Amino acid sequence: MRPLGAGVGAAVRAAAQRLADAGVPSAEHDAAALASYVLGERAVLASFDGGTQRRYDVLVARRARREPLQHLTGVAPFRHVELAVGPGVFIPRPETEGLVDLVLKACGPDTVAVDLCAGSGAIALAIATERPGTDVHAVEGSADALPWLTRNAGGVVTVHHGGAADFAGVVADVVVSNPPYLPLGLDVDPEVAADPAVALWGGVDGLDVVHEVVAAAARLLRPGGLLALEHDASHQPAVLECLQRKGFVQVTGHQDLSGRDRYATGVRMSA
Numbered sequence: 403m404r405p406l407g408a409g410v411g412a413a414v415r416a417a418a419q420r421l422a423d424a425g426v427p428s429a430e431h432d433a434a435a436l437a438s439y440v441l442g443e444r445a446v447l448a449s450f451d452g453g454t455q456r457r458y459d460v461l462v463a464r465r466a467r468r469e470p471l472q473h474l475t476g477v478a479p480f481r482h483v484e485l486a487v488g489p490g491v492f493i494p495r496p497e498t499e500g501l502v503d504l505v506l507k508a509c510g511p512d513t514v515a516v517d518l519c520a521g522s523g524a525i526a527l528a529i530a531t532e533r534p535g536t537d538v539h540a541v542e543g544s545a546d547a548l549p550w551l552t553r554n555a556g557g558v559v560t561v562h563h564g565g566a567a568d569f570a571g572v573v574a575d576v577v578v579s580n581p582p583y584l585p586l587g588l589d590v591d592p593e594v595a596a597d598p599a600v601a602l603w604g605g606v607d608g609l610d611v612v613h614e615v616v617a618a619a620a621r622l623l624r625p626g627g628l629l630a631l632e633h634d635a636s637h638q639p640a641v642l643e644c645l646q647r648k649g650f651v652q653v654t655g656h657q658d659l660s661g662r663d664r665y666a667t668g669v670r671m672s673a
């Protein structure tokens with residue numbers, strides 16, 4: 403975010419108060435982010451003129467109605483990339499950045515990586531840009547998410563439309579996935595509810611697509627290939643057991659930066 407000129411301080415403070423009153427958890431950050439967005443290149447020196455103030459007020463009102471910040475600005479940062487996002491595609495989350503760390507060592511020239519349930523392409527793009535030469539495939543089941551994925555992939559990542567269970571045609575060194583994993587019926591914040599349902603809900607216990615992804619990875623990976631997936635903090639024992647049942651070895655649970663059990667890895671058994 404660009405530093406803001408002193409002239410906009412009062413407007414941003416008022417907006418932050420309005421957002422806090424509406425229950426927005428990151429009110430100060432979002433008020434400043436929307437000011438940077440409407441001011442663009444002028445952010446450092448500018449004060450609000452009438453038109454900019456009106457545009458800012460409209461965006462703040464929408465945020466106060468709990469539209470996600472990223473739907474208002476049209477972008478979401480993820481590691482070193484900025485993704486185009488909007489209604490129809492899942493907004494990438496900061497905790498998924500830790501999932502990418504688990505696979506980067508196994509990626510590089512002459513390796514094939516598959517991102518199952520790719521959404522905006524956050525994971526796939528991060529791998530392709532941080533490990534140039536990796537042949538990265540992004541597989542996404544939702545027709546609504548596909549235009550966002552195709553736009554973000556920009557020819558650097560190969561996009562496939564279809565379910566994880568149906569994807570075929572590559573022998574992968576790495577499969578990575580952040581599938582939908584919320585159990586049906588969970589109460590979620592309005593910003594989360596703005597994500598597509600197909601990106602959130604994983605059946606009654608939340609594990610339906612996890613099972614699909616693990617089965618697909620067992621089929622796609624070469625012997626010795628690596629699977630890494632993100633899961634709900636309460637699911638780690640079930641996910642580790644699922645990997646073992648599917649014949650993965652070196653099955654390991656991992657924590658995110660706040661110490662929650664959020665990722666699992668396994669290696670496809672050598673022949």
Ligand SMILES: C[S@@+](CC[C@H](N)C(=O)[O-])C[C@H]1O[C@@H](n2cnc3c(N)ncnc32)[C@H](O)[C@@H]1O
Pocket residue numbers: 492493494495498518519520521522523524525541542543544547564565566567579580581582583598600601602611614
């Ligand atoms: C939690 S979002 C993650 C998106 C992206 N990987 C990220 O981390 O930002 C899950 C994605 O999986 C897609 N999806 C759900 N079920 C799927 C399936 N069976 N096969 C392929 N994609 C699926 C959804 O449309 C959604 O884009």
